[in-house]
Amino acid sequence: MVVFAPVRYAASAVGLTLVLAAAACGGSGARHATRPETTRARQLARLAADVRVLRADAAKIHGNSTLGTPQIQRATSKYLHDLDTSSLDDLTKNRQIDFAAAAVTGSCDQCFEMVEAQRPIPALDGQ
Numbered sequence: 001m002v003v004f005a006p007v008r009y010a011a012s013a014v015g016l017t018l019v020l021a022a023a024a025c026g027g028s029g030a031r032h033a034t035r036p037e038t039t040r041a042r043q044l045a046r047l048a049a050d051v052r053v054l055r056a057d058a059a060k061i062h063g064n065s066t067l068g069t070p071q072i073q074r075a076t077s078k079y080l081h082d083l084d085t086s087s088l089d090d091l092t093k094n095r096q097i098d099f100a101a102a103a104v105t106g107s108c109d110q111c112f113e114m115v116e117a118q119r120p121i122p123a124l125d126g127q
Contacts, residue, residue, distance in 0.1 A: 040087075040088065043086040043087065043088055044092075044096075046082050046086075047079065047083060047086070047096050047099075047100075048099075050075065050078055050079035050082055050100070051079070051096075051103050053075045053078075053079075054072065054075050054076065054079060054100060054104055054111075055103045057069065057071045057072040057075050058072060058103055058104055058106075058108065059107075061108065064106055064107065064109065065107060065108055065109070066108075066109045066110060067108065067109075067110050068104070068107060068108025068109075068110060068111050069108075072104065072107065072108050072111055073108070073110070073111065076100075076108070076111040076114055076115065079100055079115070080114060080115070080118055083096060083097070083100075083118060084118070090120040093118075093120055094119060094121075097115055097116070097118060097119050100115045101115045
């Protein structure tokens with residue numbers, strides 16, 4: 001029996017190695033490769049939803065207003081928070097600010113100024 005003991009351990013070691021190798025090839029690398037894209041898409045979708053809310057709130061304001069309404073001020077604040085916490089590059093943030101500024105232009109001067117103040121102009125100097 002002593003002769004077969006190393007063979008049994010060797011077979012167990014080979015079996016364990018095969019199980020670990022199969023677990024390592026589980027395809028988790030593909031999920032990690034697409035994760036930044038899904039994060040970016042999720043952040044862009046959140047900003048697009050915020051812009052839709054800004055447009056809807058701006059449509060309720062008739063004429064030009066300096067301060068807007070409390071609803072559009074809250075929506076602008078939420079948009080700016082989502083923009084600030086996103087990991088988007090400066091060029092993409094700049095373009096997203098264009099959409100938000102267009103949504104509040106003519107209905108809330110203060111909201112427009114708040115959005116424009118977030119523009120990453122010094123960081124875009126070389127682009």
